[in-house]
Amino acid sequence: MVEAMETIIQGKSLETWLATCPVLKDIISLRPTFWINPDKKSFIPGGTEVGVSRADVEDAADRLERFRPLLAEAFEETAPVQGEIESPLQQIPVMQKELSSRYHCSAGTLYVKLDSHLPISGSIKARGGIYEILKFAETTAINYGLLKLKDNYKKLLSPECRELFGKYSIVVGSTGNLGLSIGIISIALGFSVTVHMSADAKQWKKDKLRSLGVNVVEHDADYSVAVAQGRAEAEADSHCHFVDDEASKDLFLGYAVAGERLKRQFAERAIVVDATHPLFVYLPCGVGGGPGGITYGLKLAFGDNVHCFFGEPTQAPAMLVGLATGLHDTVSATDFGVVNKTIADGLAVSRPSGFVSRIMQHLLAGVFTVNDKEMYRLLTLFWRCEKICLEPSALVGFSGYSRVKAVLESVPGAEQQHASHLVWATGGSMVPELVWQDYNRQGKKYLVHPG
Numbered sequence: 001m002v003e004a005m006e007t008i009i010q011g012k013s014l015e016t017w018l019a020t021c022p023v024l025k026d027i028i029s030l031r032p033t034f035w036i037n038p039d040k041k042s043f044i045p046g047g048t049e050v051g052v053s054r055a056d057v058e059d060a061a062d063r064l065e066r067f068r069p070l071l072a073e074a075f076e077e078t079a080p081v082q083g084e085i086e087s088p089l090q091q092i093p094v095m096q097k098e099l100s101s102r103y104h105c106s107a108g109t110l111y112v113k114l115d116s117h118l119p120i121s122g123s124i125k126a127r128g129g130i131y132e133i134l135k136f137a138e139t140t141a142i143n144y145g146l147l148k149l150k151d152n153y154k155k156l157l158s159p160e161c162r163e164l165f166g167k168y169s170i171v172v173g174s175t176g177n178l179g180l181s182i183g184i185i186s187i188a189l190g191f192s193v194t195v196h197m198s199a200d201a202k203q204w205k206k207d208k209l210r211s212l213g214v215n216v217v218e219h220d221a222d223y224s225v226a227v228a229q230g231r232a233e234a235e236a237d238s239h240c241h242f243v244d245d246e247a248s249k250d251l252f253l254g255y256a257v258a259g260e261r262l263k264r265q266f267a268e269r270a271i272v273v274d275a276t277h278p279l280f281v282y283l284p285c286g287v288g289g290g291p292g293g294i295t296y297g298l299k300l301a302f303g304d305n306v307h308c309f310f311g312e313p314t315q316a317p318a319m320l321v322g323l324a325t326g327l328h329d330t331v332s333a334t335d336f337g338v339v340n341k342t343i344a345d346g347l348a349v350s351r352p353s354g355f356v357s358r359i360m361q362h363l364l365a366g367v368f369t370v371n372d373k374e375m376y377r378l379l380t381l382f383w384r385c386e387k388i389c390l391e392p393s394a395l396v397g398f399s400g401y402s403r404v405k406a407v408l409e410s411v412p413g414a415e416q417q418h419a420s421h422l423v424w425a426t427g428g429s430m431v432p433e434l435v436w437q438d439y440n441r442q443g444k445k446y447l448v449h450p451g
């Protein structure tokens with residue numbers, strides 16, 4: 001290479017980067033990788049996390065309780081569970097056996113958390129996204145004297161409240177699923193809502209939103225541009241609430257409520273999580289709010305007995321680049337030439353949330369990357385084994401379990417213990433049949449022709 005052509009990335013030569021941060025070699029060559037976080041520390045609640053606390057998460061959980069009567073009324077599917085937005089936890093022995101023989105990775109007991117089947121919007125975004133809009137509605141109604149904390153929140157469905165909410169607009173930038181969740185709940189409450197969709201957003205998600213009356217603005221650019229456009233639009237309007245996927249504490253807290261909920265589900269099934277029965281959790285990561293919030297909630301619930309790993313597409317390793325370089329949101333995977341072309345629309349993000357990345361720096365056990373072909377293969381395998389349809393993003397966690405040897409080696413003493421392994425399946429129940437069939441065809445093809 002000619003000296004003068006040497007590329008400088010974030011003030012350092014590529015050579016220097018590779019020497020100080022060797023995982024970048026895999027990242028740049030799009031090789032699936034497994035990175036152990038050297039900065040992970042023992043979890044002390046109220047310790048190193050800036051800007052969030054256990055009290056904040058409890059406050060979010062209480063708020064969701066107050067909204068249960070409203071949700072049960074507005075969304076029929078939640079009536080049998082009195083308006084709780086929660087997903088099933090399921091043991092998946094057939095899939096575990098399949099993965100064990102395919103990847104030689106037998107260890108512990110494998111479970112899946114089916115956020116793909118969360119009510120209302122069928123993805124992990126039904127946690128954070130819906131929570132943020134509910135909080136905004138509550139605050140607005142209280143400010144106008146239309147609601148008290150002790151009231152039955154069904155009141156917010158009254159014509160009076162709808163009229164008030166109609167004066168406000170909600171704006172969000174999204175790769176698809178956040179837009180779906182924000183759109184559905186905002187329309188149900190009477191807000192007007194605009195979703196800025198990145199180029200990765202799937203057609204059916206845009207169609208679905210338009211059919212509900214959501215204003216969908218399509219962008220030719222990637223996710224961070226869609227978010228920036230939304231932010232700019234909202235700043236100009238005092239009656240506009242912008243859901244900031246790159247920085248929202250409310251989104252994060254809505255996700256974090258999952259920690260105590262999962263603890264309850266484990267307790268109900270008498271699944272022990274303690275120092276000799278650790279829990280390993282594999283979460284697909286985009287900008288980081290969803291998996292980050294859940295990780296924080298899990299840490300509050302299980303402390304050092306839970307080990308959380310994020311999975312990202314090889315084409316969109318936003319959090320991995322942010323954490324491994326220590327540059328958080330001041331770096332983008334595109335700086336290293338990784339161009340963000342992936343079938344995993346929910347994860348098609350190049351720059352992590354700085355707020356979340358900084359919280360994860362001492363909590364997260366590691367990050368692994370997965371290519372699109374592997375997501376397709378896992379989609380077909382999971383369907384064959386458990387008869388559950390997921391969207392490609394939601395399969396990423398299984399790739400973490402397929403590398404369980406490396407996972408266990410990263411935690412001293414873990415090999416000898418009986419561990420639970422939990423794959424967080426983040427979306428899929430709303431995918432139209434024909435779209436899913438197309439994914440499955442790809443999966444079958446890549447199972448026959450690997451590579």
Ligand SMILES: *Cc1c(COP(=O)(O)O)cnc(C)c1O
Nearest residue numbers: 177286287288289290346426427
């Ligand atoms: C959004 C999303 C994620 C990741 O959440 P982030 O907050 O963007 O990190 C994972 N899976 C699916 C299906 C999603 O829609």
